[in-house]
Amino acid sequence: MPVTVETPLEKWTGKVREVTLGATRDQKGTRSKTVTVGGETTLPFLHFEGSIPHPPVIAIEIQDSYPSDWSPVLLNAWGDTLKDPAEWAKKAEALGADLIMLRLRGVNGDGSETTGAQAAAVTKAVLQATGLPLIVRGPGQAEKDNELLVAVAEAAAGERLALGLCEDKNYRTIVAAALAHGHLVINSTPIDVNLAKQLNILVSDMQMEPDRILMDPTTGALGYGLEYTYSVMERLRIAALTGDSMTQMPMICFTGEESWRQKESKVGEGVPAAWGDWTRRGILWEAVTAVALLEAGADIVTLRHPDSVPIVRKAIEQLMAH
Amino acid sequence: MLIIGENIHIIAPKIKEAVNNRDTAYIQKVALAQWNAGAQVIDLNIGPQKKTGVEVMEWIVDAVQTAIPDVVLSLDTTNAAAIEAGLKKCKNKPFINSTSAEEERLAAMAPLAAKYGAKIIALTMTKSGIPVAAEDRFSIATDILLPKLTEAGVPVENIYFDPLVLTVAGSQEYVPNAVEAVRLMKLWDPPLNTVVGLSNVSNQVSHENRSLINRTYLVMLMAAGLDAAIADPLDRELMRFMRIVETRDDSTPVGRLLLHLYDTTQAMEPFDPSVVDMNDPEQVAIYKTVRILKNEIIFADSYLKM
Numbered sequence: 212m213p214v215t216v217e218t219p220l221e222k223w224t225g226k227v228r229e230v231t232l233g234a235t236r237d238q239k240g241t242r243s244k245t246v247t248v249g250g251e252t253t254l255p256f257l258h259f260e261g262s263i264p265h266p267p268v269i270a271i272e273i274q275d276s277y278p279s280d281w282s283p284v285l286l287n288a289w290g291d292t293l294k295d296p297a298e299w300a301k302k303a304e305a306l307g308a309d310l311i312m313l314r315l316r317g318v319n320g321d322g323s324e325t326t327g328a329q330a331a332a333v334t335k336a337v338l339q340a341t342g343l344p345l346i347v348r349g350p351g352q353a354e355k356d357n358e359l360l361v362a363v364a365e366a367a368a369g370e371r372l373a374l375g376l377c378e379d380k381n382y383r384t385i386v387a388a389a390l391a392h393g394h395l396v397i398n399s400t401p402i403d404v405n406l407a408k409q410l411n412i413l414v415s416d417m418q419m420e421p422d423r424i425l426m427d428p429t430t431g432a433l434g435y436g437l438e439y440t441y442s443v444m445e446r447l448r449i450a451a452l453t454g455d456s457m458t459q460m461p462m463i464c465f466t467g468e469e470s471w472r473q474k475e476s477k478v479g480e481g482v483p484a485a486w487g488d489w490t491r492r493g494i495l496w497e498a499v500t501a502v503a504l505l506e507a508g509a510d511i512v513t514l515r516h517p518d519s520v521p522i523v524r525k526a527i528e529q530l531m532a533h
Numbered sequence: 534m535l536i537i538g539e540n541i542h543i544i545a546p547k548i549k550e551a552v553n554n555r556d557t558a559y560i561q562k563v564a565l566a567q568w569n570a571g572a573q574v575i576d577l578n579i580g581p582q583k584k585t586g587v588e589v590m591e592w593i594v595d596a597v598q599t600a601i602p603d604v605v606l607s608l609d610t611t612n613a614a615a616i617e618a619g620l621k622k623c624k625n626k627p628f629i630n631s632t633s634a635e636e637e638r639l640a641a642m643a644p645l646a647a648k649y650g651a652k653i654i655a656l657t658m659t660k661s662g663i664p665v666a667a668e669d670r671f672s673i674a675t676d677i678l679l680p681k682l683t684e685a686g687v688p689v690e691n692i693y694f695d696p697l698v699l700t701v702a703g704s705q706e707y708v709p710n711a712v713e714a715v716r717l718m719k720l721w722d723p724p725l726n727t728v729v730g731l732s733n734v735s736n737q738v739s740h741e742n743r744s745l746i747n748r749t750y751l752v753m754l755m756a757a758g759l760d761a762a763i764a765d766p767l768d769r770e771l772m773r774f775m776r777i778v779e780t781r782d783d784s785t786p787v788g789r790l791l792l793h794l795y796d797t798t799q800a801m802e803p804f805d806p807s808v809v810d811m812n813d814p815e816q817v818a819i820y821k822t823v824r825i826l827k828n829e830i831i832f833a834d835s836y837l838k839m
Contacts (some may be wrong), residue, residue, distance in 0.1 A: 283554075328770075403703070404705075404831050405702055405703065405832050405833050405834075406706070406833075408831050408832075408833035408834035409834050409835060412833055412835040412838060412839065416835075446706075446831070447831075450830070450831045453829075455830055455831055455839060456839075457833065458831060485573070528737065
């Protein structure tokens with residue numbers, strides 16, 4: 212006798228906020244398209260329980276000067292492109308990126324410190340080279356971040372860049388610059404749900420609209436704390452879906468940066484032969500880290516290797532098919 | 534509700550200085566202030582004091598007993614020799630604070646509790662740490678601590694089981710578990726005595742929110758049957774909440790709200806938000822804190838602003 216089994220469904224009351232990066236000409240920007248993330252009313256890819264209006268997106272990371280500290284695998288893959296941020300951005304767009312993430316190193320190729328004017332100039336060059344929306348990150352030192360990001364915010368006024376990283380000890384200047392020039396911000400906290408929520412509250416207190424905030428829960432790479440990130444993201448997302456407004460920001464994970472820092476990706480000599488081909492290993496390390504974090508709720512993943520992009524793209528397409 | 538005054542604690546810089554200088558007057562002042570505020574037991578946390586434990590304990594017990602002849606003390610150190618030195622000096626039967634289910638600690642502390650007829654605080658943790666589930670903490674109490682302590686000659690009524698309170702800032706999902714562990718312990722035959730280190734629930738929380746979190750949690754723990762709390766008796770708001778619950782004082786709106794929290798927690802029923810007057814900031818703050826303590830909303834330092 213046939214038995215009818217009803218799939219038990221979770222009824223969520225909350226929704227992840229929709230955040231739009233980039234502004235087109237008629238929106239006072241110059242982007243050829245905008246990218247919207249978020250809007251989920253269910254846990255990642257559970258299409259039968261709610262809606263996922265926007266697929267997660269891929270940002271390709273570029274840097275403002277030659278990344279000599281990167282893994283040789285990456286340096287070989289990109290070649291001379293790495294010397295010209297505008298060329299790099301163009302190639303990234305051609306490879307199928309949804310977004311470009313420009314990372315300001317803080318130090319130029321000749322060893323001098325990057326000035327605000329230089330950061331503004333490279334941002335403009337990248338904006339001219341690509342029509343994709345842009346994320347701009349500072350070097351990660353509070354004073355330098357503030358100096359460079361304020362200059363970038365002003366030079367790219369109206370472009371709806373995502374600026375980061377805002378941290379609990381340094382967010383006011385970046386938020387103020389984003390507010391003044393029509394940009395978004397990225398809030399970053401060290402793998403901790405309480406601190407993530409607190410920073411969202413603090414930034415919102417500065418009158419930054421919640422739909423102009425992305426959050427970075429801090430990414431661990433495969434084998435290097437991925438599971439901590441995963442569980443923090445899961446808790447934040449469950450809170451968002453149960454209606455906690457200060458956890459409803461879409462999440463961004465800097466997967467390329469984390470996975471290419473690890474020995475498995477960075478080092479090719481003096482490692483066990485059983486680890487296999489170095490290039491293949493590095494690409495898979497990055498792709499697997501990214502896909503795992505997509506499954507945990509990431510709305511944006513950033514990648515470094517050109518060949519990781521199609522792997523992650525295919526995974527997104529398959530996870531979105533229903 | 535037995536309040537064990539927590540303020541003589543070696544972590545506090547002024548206490549550390551007073552202990553190092555053998556500043557009898559200062560220790561007596563802190564002990565008396567707690568006693569007068571309603572503490573029935575005064576905890577003396579002197580730290581491990583590996584070298585001078587015996588001397589420090591003898592001095593501090595004498596100091597407090599001179600100032601408060603009727604005092605009941607709680608001797609708080611991992612140094613067994615110092616504990617025994619204190620036990621010899623105490624006029625009233627004191628508490629030993631504490632043992633856990635770790636073999637060495639039990640072997641050191643259980644015979645002392647038996648020999649001197651002292652009460653003993655027994656932490657439901659093993660070598661591998663604090664288990665997450667309420668049932669597992671309860672099992673440590675009934676499967677390890679209770680048999681080992683009674684076997685050593687400590688009567689069950691002298692044992693106070695501590696299910697271990699964790700902080701909302703970092704371990705929020707486990708905060709409700711200590712309430713449930715107390716509930717399980719009170720269902721045992723005979724009901725077990727229970728105690729918690731209350732202020733742990735607000736460790737790493739900004740100062741202005743600590744008391745509200747502590748005292749709201751206390752109401753929930755009392756509803757589960759808690760017998761004693763190591764807490765700050767100088768926190769007048771904490772003592773007010775305790776008194777409201779103990780006397781079932783429903784003469785104020787906040788009193789009625791706290792009794793609703795107490796009754797629903799006791800009956801394991803959901804807290805009804807419609808009893809909260811959303812125009813009264815104190816009631817709203819209590820309600821938000823309840824939601825934090827029940828792990829319904831993620832804690833953040835600014836949670837009251839939301």
